[in-house]
Amino acid sequence: MELTRRSVLQLGAGILVVASVPLKAFAAGEDLIESFTGGADIAEGGVTLTAPEIAENGNTVPIEVDAPGASEILVMAMGNPTPNVATFKFGALSASHSASTRIRLAGTQEVVAIAKMQDGSFARASATVKVTIGGCGG
């Protein structure tokens, strides 16, 4: 193939599109945090997120969130096609404000938990999970 000005430009445009895809997913996660907190400051600590360092199968990754005094916990997987994973709301008879479940991860990425405390403040925890086989089909 002859390297014309047109083909070079097309190649450049293609690379740009590929590069912007993960950025977009990341921005969606940030938007989600923004809508959950309403732009309030988020403190580190106060919430514990337990996730494995290495997950062989991205289809079932066990996670646990624990935040004493939280009324709500939002869990997100920043590298998934849709970053939202689950929202836990704790009622009057909830004992420890912790919960565990199993989630899908598309690939190696950061899992983030944001807790909304009863006094209206927010706390954040994150964990990086290495995924050997992604869990989004395809």
Add this chain to the structure above:
Amino acid sequence: MADGVKPRVKVPKTASAGDTITIKTLISHKMESGQRKDGDGNVIPRSIINRFTCDFNGQNVIDITLEAAISTNPYFEFQAIVPEAGEFKFTWYDDDGSVYEETKEISVS
């Protein structure tokens, strides 16, 4: 998906008043994420359970919003306080409008 959905819940049969107990729940459901494609390249439409709640004698214990990133056969483990004898009620809400319910009695010794 209304067929083959079976909720399973593990709750202790007895507890002391004011005790904290651990509840484990699992419901068989394929949780189709809407990301997968079939053999012809068509996207398989999303079909998941989008909400799970647990109540005890009408008082809420936990209310979970599920998204497509929850694994097949959604499993949850959480803790509840038992102030008196009564009944735990578990409810799962499917994308297709189905509601699956399960109840468990607990007595206070």
